[in-house]
Amino acid sequence: MNTTKKLFVILGPTASGKTALSIQLAKELNTEIISCDSRQFYKELKIGSAPPSKQQLKVTKHHFIQHLSVKENYNIGKYEEDAIKKISSLFKIYDNLILVGGSGLYIDAICNGIDNIPQTPQKLRDEINNEFLEKGINWLKEKVKKIDLDFYQKSDSSNPQRLKRCLEVYQNTGEKISSFYNKEKIKRNFKIIKIGISIEREKLYNRINKRVDQMKRDGLIDEAKKLFKHQKLNALNTVGYKELFDFFDNKTDIETAVEEIKKNSRRLAKRQITWFKRDKQINWFKIHKEDEIIKFILES
Numbered sequence: 001m002n003t004t005k006k007l008f009v010i011l012g013p014t015a016s017g018k019t020a021l022s023i024q025l026a027k028e029l030n031t032e033i034i035s036c037d038s039r040q041f042y043k044e045l046k047i048g049s050a051p052p053s054k055q056q057l058k059v060t061k062h063h064f065i066q067h068l069s070v071k072e073n074y075n076i077g078k079y080e081e082d083a084i085k086k087i088s089s090l091f092k093i094y095d096n097l098i099l100v101g102g103s104g105l106y107i108d109a110i111c112n113g114i115d116n117i118p119q120t121p122q123k124l125r126d127e128i129n130n131e132f133l134e135k136g137i138n139w140l141k142e143k144v145k146k147i148d149l150d151f152y153q154k155s156d157s158s159n160p161q162r163l164k165r166c167l168e169v170y171q172n173t174g175e176k177i178s179s180f181y182n183k184e185k186i187k188r189n190f191k192i193i194k195i196g197i198s199i200e201r202e203k204l205y206n207r208i209n210k211r212v213d214q215m216k217r218d219g220l221i222d223e224a225k226k227l228f229k230h231q232k233l234n235a236l237n238t239v240g241y242k243e244l245f246d247f248f249d250n251k252t253d254i255e256t257a258v259e260e261i262k263k264n265s266r267r268l269a270k271r272q273i274t275w276f277k278r279d280k281q282i283n284w285f286k287i288h289k290e291d292e293i294i295k296f297i298l299e300s
Contacts, residue, residue: 004095005095005096005191006190006191007098007099007188007190007193008029008097008099008297009099009195010022010025011100011104011107011276012196012198012272012276013199013204013268013269013272013273014050014102014265014268014269015204015208015265015269016102016197016199016207016269017197017287018101018102018197019052020056021290022060022100023052023056023060024294025294026098027059028297030094031090031094031096031097032060032063032094032097033060033062033097034063034064034087034097034098034099034100034110035065035100036064036100036101036106037049037100037102038076038106039103039238040065040101041064041066041079042070043066044069044070044226044227045066045070045241046066047215047218048223048238048241049238050211050215051066063083063090064082068235070235076105080110080113083110084110087110087190112185112186118173120165120169124171124172125168129164132160137163140160140163140164141163143163144167147166147167147170148170151166151178152166161234161237192281193283195293196283197287198285198286204269205266205269208262208265209262211265212240212258212262213258215240220244221254224240224241224245224248225244228245228248239261239264239268240265243261243264244257244261
């Protein structure tokens with residue numbers, strides 16, 4: 001391991017202030033930022049994914065922000081490959097880099113590598129997807145519960161892509177998807193230092209609610225309306241858009257849709273906190289303790 005090269009990972013739940021903190025740290029270290037938020041990869045999601053503002057992007061160079069279209073087929077394996085390549089390139093210029101995001105699986109991919117899970121034949125994937133479209137998310141949840149309860153409890157049970165992947169692997173191999181998880185982590189040739197933002201639950205939920213209201217004022221509904229015709233794309237199966245698609249489908253009213261965005265955003269934050277709390281390598285700091293974090297980084 002090259003201990004002169006350090007990757008500082010800034011993580012925490014949605015709306016916890018990661019973006020502002022990462023920019024401040026990047027300025028302090030005179031370096032660049034690698035985004036690890038899978039929702040912010042897509043250029044069409046200018047409001048609902050809460051990406052850095054145009055001004056923030058001017059202040060500090062970011063990578064993997066709005067560089068893809070929702071129509072592109074992108075996955076965690078490709079991200080790991082692209083991000084590690086970019087990190088290696090930037091380490092030729094900088095001794096320190098910032099990785100920031102709330103997507104736990106994507107952060108793990110950079111820090112530990114991804115698991116070598118067998119690919120599923122397209123025919124089987126189509127069969128499972130067609131059955132899912134016919135029978136719905138509750139059918140899918142029950143199937144996954146029966147074959148791998150541990151996976152179901154640890155995963156985002158509202159994300160059909162992950163549930164379908166679990167079912168695909170089981171039907172293709174007869175084995176639980178968890179049996180393919182890596183027993184040993186990949187050793188990166190740079191030092192990884194994780195910094196988590198801790199915030200009181202009530203305060204976090206209040207920040208989430210206010211941010212959703214601001215997104216609505218900024219034009220989220222019109223943004224989602226333009227994407228409605230692409231609603232079945234995986235990239236759009238995300239909080240902030242799927243709730244509005246139900247409104248456009250006349251399944252609910254706009255007030256209910258906005259409240260559902262807030263509720264699902266709070267649930268997302270809760271899952272993120274649960275995910276990160278399992279990682280004993282994270283150094284936790286309370287929100288707005290920038291001076292403490294900068295001191296910690298400079299001494300690392």
